[in-house]
Amino acid sequence: MRQEDQDKFVRLANKRVSNALKAIQLVGNLSNKSNYDYTDEGVNKILKAIQDELNACKKRFEMATKSSGNIQFSLD
Secondary structure, three states, X not given: OOHHHHHHHHHHHHHHHHHHHHHHHHHHHXXXXXXXXXXXXXXXXXXXXXXXXXXXXXXXXXXXXXXXXOOOOOOO
């Protein structure tokens, strides 16, 4: 991997992960019962959506790691 690609990855990852964590914290702020009224069903939908997206993200990294090997195929 070229150094500039690594630097770009680190720069973008720092910014995007920080933004994602902040967004999750803001979702957590919705738990304040004195300001919001919600149901367990609504909370479960929110948490499932976040977990599903996190699982999809993890799978993309796993697939990228697996597919980076030199796999060759030949009918010979």
